[in-house]
Amino acid sequence: MMIVETVRLHWLLGALALATTPVPGQQKVDARVAVTRDVHVRINGAFGELRVTGWEKDSLVLTGLLPKDARLDGMGGMGGGPPAKGLKFYIEGSSRPGGASGSLELFVPFGATVWAKSGSARIAVQGVTGGLDLNIVGGSITVTGNPRELNVESMDGAVEVTGAPVWMRAKTATGAIVLRGSCTDAGVTTVAGAVTLRDGTFERTRIETVTGDVTFAGAVARAGSLTIDSHSGTISMHVGAGASVDVEATTIIGDILNSVTSRRPAPGREGRGAELTLTLGTGDAHATLRSFKGNIRLTR
Amino acid sequence: MTDHLAWETLNDLADDQLQEDERQAAEVHVQSCPTCAASLAALREALQAAHALRDSVSPPDDLWAEVRGTIERRKVARLAPDMTYLPRGWWVTPGRVAAASLILVTLSSAVTIAILGPTTAGTFASADIPSLAVSWQAAERGYQSSVLELRTQLATNADRLAPSTVAAIEQSLATIDVAIAEAREALLRDPLNAALPELLASNYRQKIELLRRATQLAPST
Numbered sequence: 001m002m003i004v005e006t007v008r009l010h011w012l013l014g015a016l017a018l019a020t021t022p023v024p025g026q027q028k029v030d031a032r033v034a035v036t037r038d039v040h041v042r043i044n045g046a047f048g049e050l051r052v053t054g055w056e057k058d059s060l061v062l063t064g065l066l067p068k069d070a071r072l073d074g075m076g077g078m079g080g081g082p083p084a085k086g087l088k089f090y091i092e093g094s095s096r097p098g099g100a101s102g103s104l105e106l107f108v109p110f111g112a113t114v115w116a117k118s119g120s121a122r123i124a125v126q127g128v129t130g131g132l133d134l135n136i137v138g139g140s141i142t143v144t145g146n147p148r149e150l151n152v153e154s155m156d157g158a159v160e161v162t163g164a165p166v167w168m169r170a171k172t173a174t175g176a177i178v179l180r181g182s183c184t185d186a187g188v189t190t191v192a193g194a195v196t197l198r199d200g201t202f203e204r205t206r207i208e209t210v211t212g213d214v215t216f217a218g219a220v221a222r223a224g225s226l227t228i229d230s231h232s233g234t235i236s237m238h239v240g241a242g243a244s245v246d247v248e249a250t251t252i253i254g255d256i257l258n259s260v261t262s263r264r265p266a267p268g269r270e271g272r273g274a275e276l277t278l279t280l281g282t283g284d285a286h287a288t289l290r291s292f293k294g295n296i297r298l299t300r
Numbered sequence: 301m302t303d304h305l306a307w308e309t310l311n312d313l314a315d316d317q318l319q320e321d322e323r324q325a326a327e328v329h330v331q332s333c334p335t336c337a338a339s340l341a342a343l344r345e346a347l348q349a350a351h352a353l354r355d356s357v358s359p360p361d362d363l364w365a366e367v368r369g370t371i372e373r374r375k376v377a378r379l380a381p382d383m384t385y386l387p388r389g390w391w392v393t394p395g396r397v398a399a400a401s402l403i404l405v406t407l408s409s410a411v412t413i414a415i416l417g418p419t420t421a422g423t424f425a426s427a428d429i430p431s432l433a434v435s436w437q438a439a440e441r442g443y444q445s446s447v448l449e450l451r452t453q454l455a456t457n458a459d460r461l462a463p464s465t466v467a468a469i470e471q472s473l474a475t476i477d478v479a480i481a482e483a484r485e486a487l488l489r490d491p492l493n494a495a496l497p498e499l500l501a502s503n504y505r506q507k508i509e510l511l512r513r514a515t516q517l518a519p520s521t
Contacts, residue, residue: 001342032343088451119462119517135519153513173472173510191472210479213302229502231479250495252486269493292483292494 022267029072031062032287033084037131040086041108043113046093048068049103052119054127054145059082064104066091113149120157140175158193164200182218202226209233213294220245220285221256227288236297237290244281249289249296250274257297305329305336314343432484433491436500443504449512460516467513476510479503 035041036056042048066072074089084142091102108114113131116123120138133148134141139157143150143165150165156174164182172190179186182286183199188207195207198217202217203224207214208256218236220226226245228235237247249256249265256265256274265274289296305313305326312318313326416446432440458466483500489494 046420134514153470155465155513155517171509171513173468173513190504190508191340191475191510206508210476210503210506229499231499232482252493252499254497288497292479292496292499293488 002033026065027068027070029062029064029066031060033060033087034058034082035060035084035087035112036110037109038111038113039109039117040113041089041106041232042087042096043089043091043104043106044117045089045091046102046114047091047104047118047121048101048139049122050124051105052114052116052123053105053127054112054126054129055107057107057112058109059106059107059237060087060109060112062089062104064102066102067093067102069100098291147161176212179232198238217218219243221285224285225276225287227290228283229290230294234297235290235291235294236288236299237289238299239280241300242281244284245286245287246279247277247283247287247289247298248285249276249298251294251296252290253293254291254295257295260298260300304333305339307339310336310339310343314340314347377497410412435496436487438503440504443501443508446508447504447511448510450515453515454511456516465508465517471509472510473507476503476507481505 002077011058014110034059039060041060043062045055049178057258065299072089072203073092074087075252081275091104106114108128110127112128113133115127115133116127117135119136121136122139122142123134124142124144125132125134125147126144127143131151132143132147133149133151135153136157137155138271139154139156141152141154141159143152143161144163144164146164146165150161150170152159152161152169152296153171154175155172158174158175159170159172159177161168161170161179162181164185166183167185168179168183170177170179170186170189172193174219175190176194176196178187178188178196178197178198182202183197183205184203186197186202186205186207188195188197188205190209190212192211194213194215195209195211196217197205197207198213201219201221201224202216203221205216205220205226206227207216207226208230211233212230213236214228214230214231215236215238216226216228217236220243222244223249228237228238235249239245239247250273252268252273254273256276258265258276258278260280261278263276263278264278267273270273274296276296309318309322309326313323313330316323318326329338330434431437461469480500480503483496483503487496487500
C-alpha cells in the first residue's frame with residue numbers, strides 16, 4: 001500500500017512539474033507580490049484557463065504558461081514597497097489561431113476581490129470570500145466557496161456555483177446555471193440555459209428565463225421570496241417536507257401539475273392556461289411562479 | 301277606444317295615490333280598455349318585483365375589473381410608427397429583416413389562433429385592432445429606447461467580435477424577439493391579465509441585458 005501511495009505521489013509531482021515547465025512555443029509566468037488582505041485584482045485578456053485560489057497569506061502569486069508570442073502586462077508594478085492594494089494584468093493573445101490557450105493559476109488572500117474577463121475560457125475559483133466578477137463568452141465558470149459578492153456573466157459558457165454566496169448575479173445567453181448551496185440575494189437570468197438552484201436556503205431569489213427550464217429544489221427562507229418568470233421553459237419547484245410558503249403559480253397557456261397537495265389548478269383567465277394558489281405550512285415565505293407557455297410543476 | 305289614461309295616472313293608480321273619485325273613474329276605464337289594463341298590470345308587476353329586492357346590493361366581484369378594463373381601453377393611444385421599428389443594426393440585412401418579420405408574423409398569428417381559437421381571432425382582429433394600455437406604452441418606449449441605444453453601441457463594436465459570437469447573439473436575440481411578440485400579442489388580447497405585463501417586462505429585460513453584455517464583450521471573442 002505504501003509503495004502504491006509513493007508511486008502515486010511521484011506521478012502527481014511529475015505531472016505538476018510538466019504542467020509548469022514551458023515547452024517550445026510557450027513562456028512561463030511567475031509573479032509574486034505582497035498585497036493587502038482585501039486587494040483588488042483584475043485579470044483580463046486572452047487566457048484559456050484560469051484557476052483562482054484564496055489562501056491565508058498576504059501575498060499574490062500568478063503562475064502558469066502562455067503562448068510564446070502572448071504578452072502579459074501588469075507585472076511592472078510588482079516590485080518592493082508596501083503591500084499592493086490593487087493589481088491589473090492584461091494578456092494580449094497570441095496571433096496564432098487558438099491563441100487564447102494560456103493556462104494561469106492565481107493565488108490571492110481570502111478576502112480579495114477578483115475581476116476576470118476572457119473570451120472562451122475555463123475559470124475555476126475556490127476559497128475566495130471577497131468579491132468575484134467573472135466574465136466569459138464560452139467555456140465554463142466554476143466557483144466553490146462563499147464569496148461575499150459573486151457576479152458571473154457568460155454567453156454560452158456554463159456556470160456552476162457550489163457554496164453560499166451572500167449576493168449573486170448570474171447571467172448567460174445559453175449557458176446552464178447551477179447553484180448548489182444557499183444565497184441571501186440571488187438573481188439569475190438566462191435566455192435559453194437551464195437553471196438549477198438546490199440544496200440550501202434562499203432568501204430573496206429572482207430567476208428569469210426565456211426558453212430555459214428552471215428547477216428550484218431548495219428552501220425559501222422565512223419571510224423570503226422566490227420569483228420565477230419564464231416564457232416557455234418548464235418551471236419545477238420541489239417543496240421540502242417542512243416548507244412554509246405561499247405559492248402563486250400562473251401559466252398563460254401551459255399546464256400546472258401539483259403533486260404537493262390535493263388542490264387542483266383552476267383554469268386561467270378566459271379558460272386558458274392555469275392558476276394555482278396554495279399555502280404550505282403557515283406560509284411564511286412567498287413564491288411566485290409565472291410562465292407564458294411553459295408548464296409548472298410542484299413536487300415533493 | 302282612443303283616449304287612454306295618462307302615464308302619470310296609471311302610475312298613481314298602481315301606487316294607490318289617486319283621490320277616490322279619480323280612482324273609480326280610472327278603474328272603470330281600465331276595465332273597458334285592454335291597453336291600459338295591460339300597462340297597469342306591467343306597472344304593478346314591476347312594483348312587486350321592486351319590493352322583493354334586498355335593501356342593499358353589493359356589486360359583483362369582477363365589476364371593478366370590468367370598469368377598469370373599459371377605462372384602460374379608452375385610454376389607449378397608438379405608438380408612433382418610428383417606435384415600432386428600430387434602426388438597422390450591424391447584423392440586420394434586408395433579407396434577414398424580411399425573414400424575421402415573416403417568422404414573427406407567422407408565430408404571432410399562430411399564438412393568437414392557439415389562444416383565441418381561429419374564429420375568435422379572425423373576428424377580433426377585424427372588429428377592433430387593440431393597443432397596449434397607455435401605462436404600458438410608456439414602459440415599452442423606455443425599453444425600446446434602451447434597446448436602440450445598445451444596438452447602436454453594439455454596431456460600433458461589431459467588427460471586433462468573432463463571427464461565431466455574433467451568430468450566438470443573433471440567435472438569442474431572435475429567441476427573445478419571438479417571446480416578446482407572443483407575450484405582447486397576448487397582452488393586447490387580455491390587458492387585465494396580471495401575469496402578462498410581468499412576463500413581457502421580463503422578456504424586455506432579457507433583451508436589454510443580453511445587448512448590454514454583448515456591448516461589453518472582450519475584443520475578438
